[in-house]
Amino acid sequence: MAYNATSTPTNPLTAPLPPTPNLTPAERATERFSVTGNAIVTGGAGGLGLEAARALLEHGLKGLCLFDIASSFTASRAALQTLSDTFPEAKIIEEVVDVADEGAVQAAVERTAEALGSVDVLLCFAGIAGSAPAVDMSLELWQKVMDINLTGSWLCAKYAAKEMIKQKTGGSIVLVSSVAGYKSLFPLYAPAYSVSKSAVIGLTTNLAAEWAQHGIRVNCVCPGYMETAMTSVPRAQPGIQAYIDRTPLGRIGQPSELAGPVVMFCSPAGRYITGVSIMVNGGNHTI
Numbered sequence: 001m002a003y004n005a006t007s008t009p010t011n012p013l014t015a016p017l018p019p020t021p022n023l024t025p026a027e028r029a030t031e032r033f034s035v036t037g038n039a040i041v042t043g044g045a046g047g048l049g050l051e052a053a054r055a056l057l058e059h060g061l062k063g064l065c066l067f068d069i070a071s072s073f074t075a076s077r078a079a080l081q082t083l084s085d086t087f088p089e090a091k092i093i094e095e096v097v098d099v100a101d102e103g104a105v106q107a108a109v110e111r112t113a114e115a116l117g118s119v120d121v122l123l124c125f126a127g128i129a130g131s132a133p134a135v136d137m138s139l140e141l142w143q144k145v146m147d148i149n150l151t152g153s154w155l156c157a158k159y160a161a162k163e164m165i166k167q168k169t170g171g172s173i174v175l176v177s178s179v180a181g182y183k184s185l186f187p188l189y190a191p192a193y194s195v196s197k198s199a200v201i202g203l204t205t206n207l208a209a210e211w212a213q214h215g216i217r218v219n220c221v222c223p224g225y226m227e228t229a230m231t232s233v234p235r236a237q238p239g240i241q242a243y244i245d246r247t248p249l250g251r252i253g254q255p256s257e258l259a260g261p262v263v264m265f266c267s268p269a270g271r272y273i274t275g276v277s278i279m280v281n282g283g284n285h286t287i
């Protein structure tokens with residue numbers, strides 16, 4: 001395929017799926033949101049990543065590799081055990097990996113492809129907030145936020161895409177931005193976080209354009225405040241109240257409420273969707 005080509009109507013990786021004959025209406029509904037193959041979920045021991053991983057398994061995922069740092073795997077051990085107990089037929093494995101370390105990401109993606117047989121889906125949930133006022137923030141913290149939230153997403157997408165291209169099967173990548181990708185989180189000070197999440201939206205359109213010819217769709221979710229460890233810290237509370245005051249649905253979200261859009265992107269329901277960033281924020285952008 002050409003270096004800078006779009007896909008074509010005859011490319012089987014991007015053409016409409018042929019209808020499966022003789023399905024009941026209920027079977028067609030299931031097929032529409034079915035998830036096939038194997039997935040990597042970064043930040044997979046965290047609140048949103050774990051919930052999204054569970055949703056992929058509920059919709060048919062066969063194999064799952066969670067990427068995260070050691071301390072988060074330890075902290076989430078009970079929840080991870082529950083996940084394995086709930087899906088005994090799925091192969092669920094873990095990789096301790098810093099997503100900002102290119103060598104570690106490459107090795108972990110290659111080991112995952114070997115262990116599971118393929119990489120078909122990637123969800124990039126690894127992220128940190130790194131909140132600090134712009135005048136006080138150290139360059140070190142600024143760069144750490146960029147390295148994990150932005151560069152880490154690109155590195156994981158890069159090596160997952162290499163596997164998908166090699167497999168010639170296509171795939172689906174979901175990046176994770178935030179409402180902070182569109183506006184400040186004031187009164188919370190999080191300039192680096194906000195800039196990193198804006199850049200993830202730009203990364204989404206670029207990777208979607210580059211990799212469509214390989215049947216790889218790249219989309220992004222932009223959650224509003226969701227109830228996780230990241231939002232339970234005391235310093236986040238004034239910002240959360242300000243968010244609720246400007247949110248038509250009048251509350252923060254639950255991790256399970258992000259699962260539907262993620263499943264849609266990774267299933268036949270999302271077959272003609274690539275390069276979009278979808279807000280999952282109770283309407284917070286409207287006020």
Ligand SMILES: NC(=O)c1ccc[n+]([C@@H]2O[C@H](COP(=O)([O-])OP(=O)(O)OC[C@H]3O[C@@H](n4cnc5c(N)ncnc54)[C@H](O)[C@@H]3O)[C@@H](O)[C@H]2O)c1
Binds near residue numbers: 127226
């Ligand atoms: N919770 C929210 O309100 C909210 C809102 C918008 C966007 N987000 C985004 O959703 C994603 C998940 O957030 P969450 O709420 O589940 O937070 P979380 O802290 O529960 O999960 C984040 C996970 O990323 C992991 N991680 C951090 N640095 C890493 C690194 N260098 N390498 C590998 N893993 C690393 C953490 O260990 C953690 O398990 C983040 O990208 C966050 O910015 C969250």
